Amino acid sequence: xxxxxxxxxxxxxxxxxxxxxxxxxxxxxxxxxxxxxxxxxxxxxxxxxxxxxxxxxxxxxxxxxxxxxxxxxxxxxxxxxxxxxxxxxxxxxxxxxxxxxxxxxxxxxxxxxxxxxxxxxxxxxxxxxxxxxxxxxxxxxxxxxxxxxxxxxxxxxxxxxxxxxxxxxxxxxxxxxxxxxxxxxxxxxxxxxxxxxxxxxxxxxxxxxxxxxxxxxxxxxxxxxxxxxxxxxxxxxxxxxxxxxxxxxxxxxxxxxxxxxxxxxxxxxxxxxxxxxxxxxxxxxxxxxxxxxxxxxxxxxxxxxxxxxxxxxxxxxxxxxxxxxxxxxxxxxxxxxxxxxxxxxxxxxxxxxxxxxxxxxxxxxxxxxxxxxxxxxxxxxxxxxxxxxxxxxxxxxxxxxxxxxxxxxxxxxxxxxxxxxxxxxxxxxxxxxxxxxxxxxxxxxxxxxxxxxxxxxxxxxxxxxxxxxxxxxxxxxxxxxxxxxxxxxxxxxxxxxxxxx
Amino acid sequence: xxxxxxxxxxxxxxxxxxxxxxxxxxxxxxxxxxxxxxxxxxxxxxxxxxxxxxxxxxxxxxxxxxxxxxxxxxxxxxxxxxxxxxxxxxxxxxxxxxxxxxxxxxxxxxxxxxxxxxxxxxxxxxxxxxxxxxxxxxxxxxxxxxxxxxxxxxxxxxxxxxxxxxxxxxxxxxxxxxxxxxxxxxxxxxxxxxxxxxxxxxxxxxxxxxxxxxxxxxxxxxxxxxxxxxxxxxxxxxxxxxxxxxxxxxxxxxxxxxxxxxxxxxxxxxxxxxxxxxxxxxxxxxxxxxxxxxxxxxxxxxxxxxxxxxxxxxxxxxxxxxxxxxxxxxxxxxxxxxxxxxxxxxxxxxxxxxxxxxxxxxxxxxxxxxxxxxxxxxxxxxxxxxxxxxxxxxxxxxxxxxxxxxxxxxxxxxxxxxxxxxxxxxxxxxxxxxxxxxxxxxxxxxxxxxxxxxxxxx
Numbered sequence: 001x002x003x004x005x006x007x008x009x010x011x012x013x014x015x016x017x018x019x020x021x022x023x024x025x026x027x028x029x030x031x032x033x034x035x036x037x038x039x040x041x042x043x044x045x046x047x048x049x050x051x052x053x054x055x056x057x058x059x060x061x062x063x064x065x066x067x068x069x070x071x072x073x074x075x076x077x078x079x080x081x082x083x084x085x086x087x088x089x090x091x092x093x094x095x096x097x098x099x100x101x102x103x104x105x106x107x108x109x110x111x112x113x114x115x116x117x118x119x120x121x122x123x124x125x126x127x128x129x130x131x132x133x134x135x136x137x138x139x140x141x142x143x144x145x146x147x148x149x150x151x152x153x154x155x156x157x158x159x160x161x162x163x164x165x166x167x168x169x170x171x172x173x174x175x176x177x178x179x180x181x182x183x184x185x186x187x188x189x190x191x192x193x194x195x196x197x198x199x200x201x202x203x204x205x206x207x208x209x210x211x212x213x214x215x216x217x218x219x220x221x222x223x224x225x226x227x228x229x230x231x232x233x234x235x236x237x238x239x240x241x242x243x244x245x246x247x248x249x250x251x252x253x254x255x256x257x258x259x260x261x262x263x264x265x266x267x268x269x270x271x272x273x274x275x276x277x278x279x280x281x282x283x284x285x286x287x288x289x290x291x292x293x294x295x296x297x298x299x300x301x302x303x304x305x306x307x308x309x310x311x312x313x314x315x316x317x318x319x320x321x322x323x324x325x326x327x328x329x330x331x332x333x334x335x336x337x338x339x340x341x342x343x344x345x346x347x348x349x350x351x352x353x354x355x356x357x358x359x360x361x362x363x364x365x366x367x368x369x370x371x372x373x374x375x376x377x378x379x380x381x382x383x384x385x386x387x388x389x390x391x392x393x394x395x396x397x398x399x400x401x402x403x404x405x406x407x408x409x410x411x412x413x414x415x416x417x418x419x420x421x422x423x424x425x426x427x428x429x430x431x432x433x434x435x436x437x438x439x440x441x442x443x444x445x446x447x448x449x450x451x452x453x454x455x456x457x458x459x460x461x462x463x464x465x466x467x468x469x470x471x472x473x474x475x476x477x478x479x480x481x482x483x484x485x486x487x488x489x490x491x492x493x494x495x496x497x498x499x500x501x
Numbered sequence: 502x503x504x505x506x507x508x509x510x511x512x513x514x515x516x517x518x519x520x521x522x523x524x525x526x527x528x529x530x531x532x533x534x535x536x537x538x539x540x541x542x543x544x545x546x547x548x549x550x551x552x553x554x555x556x557x558x559x560x561x562x563x564x565x566x567x568x569x570x571x572x573x574x575x576x577x578x579x580x581x582x583x584x585x586x587x588x589x590x591x592x593x594x595x596x597x598x599x600x601x602x603x604x605x606x607x608x609x610x611x612x613x614x615x616x617x618x619x620x621x622x623x624x625x626x627x628x629x630x631x632x633x634x635x636x637x638x639x640x641x642x643x644x645x646x647x648x649x650x651x652x653x654x655x656x657x658x659x660x661x662x663x664x665x666x667x668x669x670x671x672x673x674x675x676x677x678x679x680x681x682x683x684x685x686x687x688x689x690x691x692x693x694x695x696x697x698x699x700x701x702x703x704x705x706x707x708x709x710x711x712x713x714x715x716x717x718x719x720x721x722x723x724x725x726x727x728x729x730x731x732x733x734x735x736x737x738x739x740x741x742x743x744x745x746x747x748x749x750x751x752x753x754x755x756x757x758x759x760x761x762x763x764x765x766x767x768x769x770x771x772x773x774x775x776x777x778x779x780x781x782x783x784x785x786x787x788x789x790x791x792x793x794x795x796x797x798x799x800x801x802x803x804x805x806x807x808x809x810x811x812x813x814x815x816x817x818x819x820x821x822x823x824x825x826x827x828x829x830x831x832x833x834x835x836x837x838x839x840x841x842x843x844x845x846x847x848x849x850x851x852x853x854x855x856x857x858x859x860x861x862x863x864x865x866x867x868x869x870x871x872x873x874x875x876x877x878x879x880x881x882x883x884x885x886x887x888x889x890x891x892x893x894x895x896x897x898x899x900x901x902x903x904x905x906x907x908x909x910x911x912x913x914x915x916x917x918x919x920x921x922x923x924x925x926x927x928x929x930x931x932x933x934x935x936x937x938x939x940x941x942x943x944x945x946x947x948x949x950x951x952x953x954x955x956x957x958x959x
Contacts, residue, residue, distance in 0.1 A: 069815040073790050150949050201812055203829050316949055340812075340828045364959040371957075375949055386945025388876075388900050388924040471817050494748070497780055 011270075015277075060199075061281040063288040064233045065207055067199035070471025075435025075501070076394040077201070078337045079194065079466065080344045082330075082377065084369075085175065085218040086352030087399035089420055090428040091449050092362055093370070095162055096134040096143040099447035100405055104129030108406045112450055119169050119422040120354065120410045127448065128407035128418060131363040140439030147370040150378040156439045157381055157390070158432045159499035163443030163452025166401050166424040166459050171219035171352070174400035174424065179224040179345075181463055181488045188228035188479075189236065190463060191343035193488050194470055196227075196234045197477060201340035203292065204299035209341050210236035211329040214349030225345055229481040233289075236345055241328040245304035249297055260297075264290050303335050317379040330376035334383050337393050348373060351399055354408050355419015362403075362418045381432060394469050395432045396462075402427020405448040426452040429462065435469040437501045457496050464493030465500065510566035513559060517626065520556035521619055523548055524591055531604060531612040539603040549595040556588040563626075572629070576690050580625035587618040632691065657681050658750065662782040666769035671701060674768065674778075675757050679704070682739060682746040701764055716762045725754050749780035790816050790849050791871050791895050797821040798844050809840055816849060822871055826852035835859050845869055854878035854900070860886065867892045876900040878924075884910035891917050902926040902945075908933045915939050 060066050091097060107124050132145030138156040168174035173183035180187035188196070191208040200207030210225045218224050225236030239245045251260055268287045275283040306314075306328060307321045314320075319327045326348045333344040350369055352360060359365040377397065384390040403420035426445045432438075444454040464474040467488060474493050478485035527548030530541040563584060567577045594611055601608060627635065658677040660668060668674060679698045685691070687698035687708075696713065697703025704724070707713045713723040720726055727738040728751045739745065753773075757763075760771045768778065797815065806813045810830030816822045825841065825848055827833040833856035841848065849871045853862065858880045866875065867889035875896060884906040890896060897919055908930045914920060915938050923938075925931055926945030935942070 067812065067814045069817050071818045073788060073817045073820055075789075146954075149952050149954055153949075201826070201828060203812075312946075312948070316947065318955075340826070367957075367959045371955065375955065378949060379947075382947040382949075386924070386926045386943060386947055387878075387902060388898065388922070388926075388943065391898060391922075 062284045063292075064231055064285055065195070065200045065292070067201055068197065070198060071473060071476070072471050074471030075469045076392055076433060077198075077470075078340075078342055078344070078389075078393045079191075079470070080333045080337060080346070080380070080393060080395045081190070082346045082348070082373075082395065082397045083175075083178070083218070083224075084351045084373070084397070084399040085214070085216075085347050085349045086171065087174070087401045087403060087422060087427070088351045088369070089353055089362055089366060089403040090162075090426070091130050091403060091405060091420070092132045092147055092366055093145055094143060094160060094428040094430075095426075095445055095449045096145075097130060097405070097445075097447060097449040100127060100449060101129035103127045103448070112406075112448070117169070118404065120408055121404065121406060121421045122409060122412045125404075125406040125409045125421075127405055128362070128420060131366075131418060138439065140441065142439070142441060147367055148374045150374045154378050154381050157385065158430045159436045159438070159440035159442070161429045161431070161443050161457050161462070161496065161499065162441060163426050163445055163454070163456040164398070164402075164429050164459070164462065165426055165452055165456055169401060169422045169424050171400060171422075173220070174422075175218050175220040175224050177459055178398070178400045179220075180226075180228060181460065181490060185223050186228050187486070188230040188234065188488070189223075189225050189345075190466060190488065191225060191236050191345050192227040192230050192234040193467070193477070194343050196230050196479070197472060198342055198470065200342060202299075204295040205303065205336070205339055205341055206237040206296070207342040208234065208236045208345070209336055209343070210238045210345045210347070211241065211332055212238070212347045212349070213241075213324055213326040213329050214347070215324075216349040218347050218349065224347075229486065230479060236343075239300070239304055239332070240324065241304070241306075241332060242322060242324040245300050246296075249293075249300060251297070260294065264294050299339075303339050304332060306331050306335070313383070316375075316383065318375040326373050327376040327379075330380040331383075334380060334387075334389070337384070337389060338387065353403065353419050354410065354421065355415040355417040356408075356410065358417060360417065360419060362420055364417070384433065390433045393433045394435065394466065396429070396466065397431070398429030399427065405450050423450075425450060426456070431465075431499065435501055437499050440499045442496060442498045455498070458492065460489040460493035461496050463489050465496045468495050468500070506565050507569040509562050510569045511562075513562040513566045514630070516555060516559040516562050517623070520552050520559055520587070520591070521623060523555060524552035524587075524615065524619055527552055528612045528616050531609060537603070542598065542601065542604070546595065546598045549591055549598055553588065553591040553595055556584075556591055560584050560588050571692055571695055573689065576629055580622060580629060583618060583622040583625060587615065587622050590615050590618060629690075632685075658781055659783045660778055660781040662779075665775075665778055665782070666767060668768050669764075670757055670760075670766050670768050670771045670773070671762075671764045674753060674781075676701070678746065678750045678753065682744070682750065686739070714758065714762060717759060719755060719758055722758050725751070725758055728754065747780065749777070753777060789897070790820055790822055790873055792820070793822065793871060795821050795847060798823065798847055802844065806840060806844075809837065811841075821847060822849035823847045824850040826850075826876075827854070827856045828852065831856055833858060835861065838862065838865050846871060848872055849895070850874045852876040853880060856880060858882075863887060863889055866890065869893055870895065872896050874898045874900075877904065879903040882906070884913075887911070888913035890914060890920075893919075895919055897921045899923045901928060904928050906930050908936055911938065911942070912936075 060068065091100070105126050108127050110124070113124065130145070132147045134143050134145045135152070136142065137144050137152040140156050142155040142158070142160060144152040144155060166174055166177055168177050168183045176185065177183040179189045195207035198207070208225070222238070225238070227233075227235035237246065244250055251257070268290055271283050271287050306319060309331065313331070317327050317331045319325070319331050321328070326346070329346050333346060336344050350359070353362050353366045354360050355362060357365070381390065381395065384393055384395070401422055401424040404423040406421065408415055408419045408421040426449060442455050443452055443457065445451065446453050467474040467477060474487060474489045478487050480486075527545050530545045530548065533541065535541055563581065566572070567581065594615060597608060597611070658674065658681055660674070683698045686693040687696045687703070689697050689699065689703070694708040696708030697706070704714065708723070710723070715721040727736055728746065730737040732741045756773060756777060757771070760773075763771060798821065803813050810827070810832070812826040812828050814824050816824055823844060833853060835858070845868060848869050851866065851869070851872060851874070854876045855878065858877070860882045863882070863886045866872065870893070872893045873895050875890075875898070878900050879902070882904060884904070887910055890899070891914065896917065899914075899920060899922070902924050903926070906925060906928050911923060911925070911930060914923065917939060920940040922941045922943060924943045924945070926943065931944035931946055
């Protein structure tokens with residue numbers, strides 16, 4: 001018996017079974033009891049059921065990605081989140097600490113080390129002065145180093161958070177915390193929450209797309225764009241700028257578009273048949289997903305193709321079609337947002353500058369990484385701006401934590417290159433676009449850039465503000481799981497009013 | 502032995518439940534139908550006697566509490582008088598039941614009356630401990646409004662951006678902050694911790710542990726010190742489960758204490774910086790999307806539109822205006838406008854980009870009263886009738902990217918009452934010499950210079 005025959009046989013038996021008396025007596029005991037309760041439990045009310053059979057279902061029953069309005073008017077309708085995996089050094093990019101330069105090479109004061117744990121630093125390390133040259137830019141006078149010469153020209157579009165803190169100092173947990181609000185596995189990522197709350201605007205594209213560059217995916221694995229306890233349709237869909245945009249989306253050789261269409265039609269008509277029998281909305285959701293996948297096959301390769309962009313745009317971003325690069329991903333992010341994708345998440349790997357090799361050094365490798373993102377990020381902001389998309393798109397930039405003002409001394413030994421250890425006490429992030437106050441700066445760190453001394457913000461505060469801009473009250477946006485409502489911000493989070501327009 | 506009286510007083514909340522229960526039991530027996538009309542008389546007598554005794558204990562302990570715990574006469578007045586009436590009344594009834602051979606009509610009426618007294622006494626007692634709006638608090642505002650009850654909420658503290666410097670530090674800032682965050686528990690009627698924060702007098706007087714303000718000394722000023730305790734600390738104020746003041750509010754209290762806790766200085770005289778108060782500036786209540794009282798469009802109508810290919814969604818659950826886009830409907834053309842007509846008042850965001858919308862669509866659009874955002878990117882228009890868009894008095898953002906428009910076309914829009922920005926990236930207009938319009942013109946064509954550092958590999 002081949003596969004198809006077996007399936008058909010199974011289907012036939014199942015159908016018969018639903019009619020036999022033995023099956024009724026065996027399997028339906030509980031249901032007969034339930035039937036007696038039906039008038040009491042209003043959800044089982046036959047009238048209600050009859051109604052839903054007459055297709056009086058909400059859009060969400062049929063299509064879990066159907067759009068929904070947010071509770072209150074949003075400032076942004078899409079998000080582009082640029083995550084620099086590995087954690088860039090705030091002290092070389094944004095947090096200018098001239099005092100630290102004076103103490104360069106001197107032993108770190110005991111008071112900073114007492115009772116603290118570091119990922120690799122042991123004993124008493126030396127302080128490491130900023131390796132970059134800083135200057136103030138724009139009307140806002142924001143400090144940006146010469147590592148980001150292009151970005152310096154758009155600082156007036158951006159609001160800086162200069163005293164972000166996290167309590168995680170290892171990549172995996174810290175990335176999870178930054179993306180899901182919890183350092184442990186199992187929570188939905190920001191993108192999943194947003195897609196769950198708002199659905200997708202473009203019927204032919206997923207609501208949450210993930211693009212990675214830098215040669216590796218984040219340390220925490222795909223859970224950073226996972227849907228946790230939310231239904232899995234809300235997880236991020238990873239697309240690639242090299243090769244097939246979505247794995248397994250392309251039809252196998254010999255399968256034509258027409259054949260595919262008739263296959264899906266056949267499957268859907270059987271599914272419709274069972275829907276008529278059982279009235280289970282899950283079946284309709286299934287039908288919908290087949291159709292969406294079919295439409296995606298056309299639309300995804302189309303938006304993921306950057307070859308047809310004009311030359312000026314390629315020059316602006318510094319893109320090279322066909323390779324996996326952060327620049328390509330930035331351009332794709334714009335295209336996706338333009339096409340109504342809710343949440344575009346970029347991960348760029350390679351920011352973990354410990355000083356153990358040239359690539360991981362603060363004065364060499366980091367410069368290379370900065371060069372890779374400087375032009376694309378600036379281009380992204382400008383391109384969104386010229387198309388008017390920055391009005392309704394929120395752009396977030398940051399790592400999972402920051403880096404120490406001390407030079408790393410792995411195993412108590414001096415490293416071959418200049419590097420900094422993981423540091424969660426104070427680091428810089430920035431946001432731009434819909435609902436963000438242009439040119440704002442919030443947060444103050446001490447003279448070494450070790451701790452935030454004023455206007456500190458937590459990861460939860462950032463999440464609360466992101467949700468706020470999308471039209472949600474983070475305290476009320478919950479999902480019931482294992483007997484209690486869950487929030488992205490757990491039991492914390494305050495809006496960062498000072499950077500909201 | 503000074504503690505005896507206050508201790509007895511504190512038993513009041515315990516005692517009060519006894520007369521309520523026992524007397525109610527007696528009253529119940531009075532009204533339960535029985536064969537002979539006198540079956541329960543012995544039990545009724547006992548109920549009323551015991552009810553009287555525990556009632557008396559409650560009344561006495563209540564009086565002690567009033568004397569010892571700083572309640573004012575105004576607050577307890579009605580409760581106290583009603584309580585004593587109930588006690589005396591129950592004694593009187595007891596004597597009547599003792600004489601009675603059967604349950605007469607007057608006895609029943611009096612029993613009904615005493616029921617009323619117990620209820621009222623209990624209610625007014627509850628008002629003192631739980632606050633007068635104890636029940637009202639949990640009712641939905643809509644319901645209250647239909648009964649004509651106004652829920653008085655203390656407004657959050659705001660300052661006027663232009664004249665904040667002249668506001669008095671205490672009266673204009675600190676007191677409103679305390680009113681909003683603390684007064685619900687610290688007022689003359691509800692003296693938690695024996696502290697009244699509704700006036701400067703109460704604040705200066707302090708609470709059960711003495712003064713709460715030491716000028717210039719933050720650590721010793723409980724008024725501030727308690728606010729910055731960790732939330733899980735028992736002494737943290739306001740209690741952790743209650744709404745917490747904003748960071749900026751706590752900060753301002755700090756500055757007030759540091760700068761001498763003056764009562765008559767203005768914010769400027771106390772050298773308060775603008776950055777310390779800017780969080781309180783009243784936000785211009787000018788939301789991007791207009792607030793209307795239009796009824797939401799029915800879900801049937803929305804489904805029909807979606808079936809046609811439109812993306813249609815309410816701006817938000819609390820705003821019935823609609824966002825409409827032809828993202829998945831590139832075939833949109835003139836005839837499809839008909840289906841939008843019915844909901845034209847609701848349209849506030851309209852994206853017809855890259856569709857087959859013709860020139861004449863502008864005429865139709867100009868009638869949209871609540872339109873704020875219009876996207877016509879990439880459609881084939883000459884832009885002759887753009888002036889008509891001046892009728893859309895809410896239009897703020899206009900997208901005309903990738904069209905054939907020139908600056909001459911756009912002059913028609915100059916002086917538009919609400920238009921803020923017009924996007925004309927990738928049009929002939931973006932190449933033309935800049936002109937000043939009443940709105941911001943975004944021509945785009947951004948370029949980034951080639952820098953030497955772009956190519957240096959370290």
